[in-house]
Amino acid sequence: MLVVAYGALAWSGVSSAADLPDFTALVERQAAAVVNISTTQAVHSGLPSLPGFSEADPMFDFFRRFIPGHPRIPRADPEGRSLGSGFLISADGYILTNAHVVDGADEILVRLVDKRELPARLIGADPRSDVALLKIDAQGLPHVVLGDPDRLKVGEWVVAIGSPFGFDHSVTAGIVSAKGRTLPDENFVPFIQTDVAINPGNSGGPLFNLRGEVVGINSQIYSRTGGFMGLSFSIPIDVAMAVQAELREAGRVRRGRIGVAIQEVSRELAESFGLPRAAGALVSSVEPGGPAAAAGVEQGDVIVRFGGRAVESSADLPRIVAAIRPGERVELEVVRGGKPRTLSVVLGEWQDDEAVPQARREQRPRGQPNRIGLVVSQPSAAQRRERGLEHGLLVERAQGPAARAEIQPGDVILAVVSGGRQTPLRTLEEFNRAVGGLKDGQSVTLLVRRGDGASYVSLRAGE
Numbered sequence: 001m002l003v004v005a006y007g008a009l010a011w012s013g014v015s016s017a018a019d020l021p022d023f024t025a026l027v028e029r030q031a032a033a034v035v036n037i038s039t040t041q042a043v044h045s046g047l048p049s050l051p052g053f054s055e056a057d058p059m060f061d062f063f064r065r066f067i068p069g070h071p072r073i074p075r076a077d078p079e080g081r082s083l084g085s086g087f088l089i090s091a092d093g094y095i096l097t098n099a100h101v102v103d104g105a106d107e108i109l110v111r112l113v114d115k116r117e118l119p120a121r122l123i124g125a126d127p128r129s130d131v132a133l134l135k136i137d138a139q140g141l142p143h144v145v146l147g148d149p150d151r152l153k154v155g156e157w158v159v160a161i162g163s164p165f166g167f168d169h170s171v172t173a174g175i176v177s178a179k180g181r182t183l184p185d186e187n188f189v190p191f192i193q194t195d196v197a198i199n200p201g202n203s204g205g206p207l208f209n210l211r212g213e214v215v216g217i218n219s220q221i222y223s224r225t226g227g228f229m230g231l232s233f234s235i236p237i238d239v240a241m242a243v244q245a246e247l248r249e250a251g252r253v254r255r256g257r258i259g260v261a262i263q264e265v266s267r268e269l270a271e272s273f274g275l276p277r278a279a280g281a282l283v284s285s286v287e288p289g290g291p292a293a294a295a296g297v298e299q300g301d302v303i304v305r306f307g308g309r310a311v312e313s314s315a316d317l318p319r320i321v322a323a324i325r326p327g328e329r330v331e332l333e334v335v336r337g338g339k340p341r342t343l344s345v346v347l348g349e350w351q352d353d354e355a356v357p358q359a360r361r362e363q364r365p366r367g368q369p370n371r372i373g374l375v376v377s378q379p380s381a382a383q384r385r386e387r388g389l390e391h392g393l394l395v396e397r398a399q400g401p402a403a404r405a406e407i408q409p410g411d412v413i414l415a416v417v418s419g420g421r422q423t424p425l426r427t428l429e430e431f432n433r434a435v436g437g438l439k440d441g442q443s444v445t446l447l448v449r450r451g452d453g454a455s456y457v458s459l460r461a462g463e
Contacts, residue, residue, distance in 0.1 A: 021157050026212045027171050032113045032142040034205060036163045037084045037097055037120075037134075039105035085162035085205030086110070086134065087214065088143040089244075093136040096240055097204030098219055099125040102132050110136050113169065124247030128188050128255070128350075129235060130219050131243040132204075144206060147213025149192065149236035152176055160196045160218055160232075162205025172197040174232075180315075181233060183220070184377070184396060187318035188255070191233040192216045198232040207234045216240075242323070255322040256347035258297070259290025261386065264314045265302060273302055274338025280304040281314040283334075287386070295345035297334065304340075305333035322350065351381065371438045371461040373400030376413060378428055387412065391426045392449065401459045407448060414454060415447040435461070 084101030088094070095110065102108055108120040118136040125132035152158075159173045174196035181191040192207065198218050207216035216234030223229045246253045262281040270278040280302040286293050297303075303311050306320050307330045324330060326349035334341050369375050375397035379389060392412040395402075415424045416434040425431050435444055438461035445458045 021173075021210055023159055023171065023173055026159060026208060026210065027161065030144060030206075030208060030212050031161055031169050031171075033088045033144045034113070034161045034169060035086045035088065035095060036111040036166075036168050037086045037095075037101055037204060038109045038111070039084075039102055040107040040109075041104050083163060083166050083201045084203045085201065085218070087204075087206040088141050089146070089241075090143050091139065091141050093138045093141060094123075094244075094248075095120065095134040095136065096217060096244060097132050097134060098217065099127050099130045099132040101204045102134070103127075108134060110134065111168070112141075124251045126243050126247060126253045128253070129239060129243050130189070131217065131235060131240045131247075133244045133247045144214045145212060146237055146241065147209050147211065147215040149179075149215045149238055152179065152192065152209065152215050154178060157210050158194055158196060158215065159208045159210075160194075160198060160202060160205055161208070162198075162202035162218060164197075164199035164201040166201055170202075177231075182315040183233065187315070188322045189235055189239055190315075190319060191219070192236055194232045194234065195230045196232050197228045199228050254326055255350040256324040256326050256328070257350045258292040258295075258321055258345055258347060259287030260292045260297060260303075261285040262303070262314045262317060273300070273335065275302060275304075275335055279310075279312050280335065281311050281317040285386070291345050291348045295332075295343045297332075297343060297345070298336065301334040301336050301341075303332055303334050306330065307332070321347065326350075369397060369399055369402075370432070370435050372435055372444065372459040373402035374398055374407070374413075374435075376428065376431060379412075391424045393425050393428065393431055401461065405457050405459055407457065408450070410450075412449040413446050414449050416444060 084097060086095045086097035086101070089096055102122055102125060105122070108122065109117055110120045111117045118138060120134040120136045123133040123135055154176050156176045157173060158176055159171060161169060161171050164170050174194050176192060177195050178193040179190070181193045183189075183191060192215070194207070196207070196218075198221050202218050203220075205218045206214040207218055209215050214237050216236055217240050218232065218234050220233045221228060222231035222233070243253055261284045263284050265273070265275065265278050265280050265282050267278045269282060270276075273282070283292075283297060283299055283301045283303065286297055286299055303317060305311060306317060307324060309316075309320050311317050311320065324347055326347050329344055329346050332343050332345060334343060374395060376393040377396050379387070379392070379394050383389070383394065389412060392414045395407060395409050395411040395413060397409060398407045398411075413425055413431065416431070423430070423434070425434075438444060440461055443458050443460045447454055448457050
C-alpha cells in the first residue's frame with residue numbers, strides 16, 4: 001500500500017527510466033569524427049650541469065635524482081608533452097580544437113578512431129577565443145554536423161566525447177546549466193555552461209546535442225581541486241566557426257574596438273542615470289583619441305544599442321563590437337542625462353598584443369586565492385596603457401588577510417619588499433615565487449597602487 005500511495009503522489013514531470021535519453025546511437029554516429037591530439041614541445045630548463053661529471057657517467061644520474069637540494073638535471077633532449085581532443089569539421093582533414101591545447105607545440109600528432117596517427121599543421125590559433133584550426137593530409141574522413149547554439153535550451157541534455165587523461169573516446173553526458181556566461185578576462189565568448197564531466201584531456205572536444213549536432217567546443221572548467229566539480233564551459237560552435245573562417249583566410253582574427261572602459265548597470269545606477277531599467281553598458285572612461293572619443297561618447301553615457309543590437313548587459317558590448325570588422329561605421333545609441341542619443345563610430349582594431357595569455361587551461365583551477373588571500377592577473381597591453389603601468393599585477397579578488405588589509409579588486413600590486421629590497425613585479429611567476437613559500441605567521445610587504453596613489457601594505461599568511 002505504501003508503494004501505491006507513493007506512486008499516486010508522483011508528479012507528471014518525473015520521467016520513468018525508460019524515458020531517459022539513450023546516447024548509444026549518437027555515439028555510434030559521431031565518435032569517429034572525434035580525434036585525440038598530442039603535442040610535443042622542447043623544454044629548455046636553463047639549469048646548470050653537475051660539475052665534474054659528464055652525462056655518460058653513471059654517477060651523474062645518481063646525483064641528479066637522489067641528492068637533496070641539488071638542481072635536477074634534465075635529460076639531454078627533454079620534451080614537454082600534452083594531450084587534448086579535437087574533431088573533424090570536413091572530409092579533407094580540417095580539425096577544430098582549443099588554442100591552449102596546441103600552444104607552443106613543436107609537433108602536433110592526431111590519432112583517429114581507426115588508430116592512424118597523422119602529423120597536423122597549425123593553420124592558426126586565436127588565444128582570445130581559445131580556438132585553433134589544424135589540418136591533416138587525408139581525404140574521405142568522417143566529420144561532424146554543426147548545430148545552432150541559439151536553439152540550445154537551459155536544461156537540455158548534451159554529450160561530450162573526448163580523451164580525458166588520455167582515455168580515447170570517453171563519453172560523458174549532462175545538461176545545459178546556463179548560456180551566455182562571461183568568465184574573468186573572457187570578454188569575447190558567451191560560454192555555454194554545463195554539468196558534463198570534463199577533465200584534463202577533454203579540452204578541444206565536441207559538445208553534442210541529442211540530435212548529434214556539435215553545439216560547442218569544451219574549453220574550461222571551474223575547480224577548487226584541479227578536477228571536475230560540475231562546472232564546465234564550452235565555446236559556442238557558431239563563435240568557433242567564425243573564428244576558424246578568419247584563421248583559414250588570414251591566419252588571424254581581426255576584431256573591432258571602440259576604446260571605452262565599461263561597467264555593469266545596477267538597479268541603483270539605472271535610477272541615477274535616468275534609465276527605465278537596469279540594462280546597458282555604463283561608460284566609466286573613454287580612451288583619449290580613440291574611436292569612441294571621436295564619435296562623441298562621454299564618460300557616464302550608457303550604451304544601450306550597438307550596430308542595431310540591444311546591449312542588455314555590459315558583457316554584451318565587447319562581443320558585439322568584436323564581431324564587427326575594423327574600419328566599419330556603426331551607429332550606437334546612448335542614454336545621456338536620461339535622454340537617448342544616436343552617435344556614429346568608426347571601429348578601430350583590437351591589436352594582437354592585447355591578446356590574453358593562453359594560460360587558462362582546464363587543468364588550472366580558476367579563482368584560487370594564494371596564501372595571503374589574493375587572486376591576481378597579468379594586465380593586457382591595453383590595460384597597461386590605460387593605467388599608465390610599466391609593471392605590476394591586477395588584483396582580481398581579495399579575501400582573508402588581503403581583504404582585512406582593504407586591498408580591493410582593481411588595485412595594482414607594483415612590487416614586493418623582502419629583506420630591505422624592493423622587487424618590481426612583472427610576471428605571475430615572480431609573484432608566486434614571492435608568496436608561494438610563506439608559512440603561517442610569516443609576513444610579506446607589497447607596494448599597492450590604487451588610482452594615482454600607492455602605499456605599502458604588510459600581510460601575514462594564514463591569518
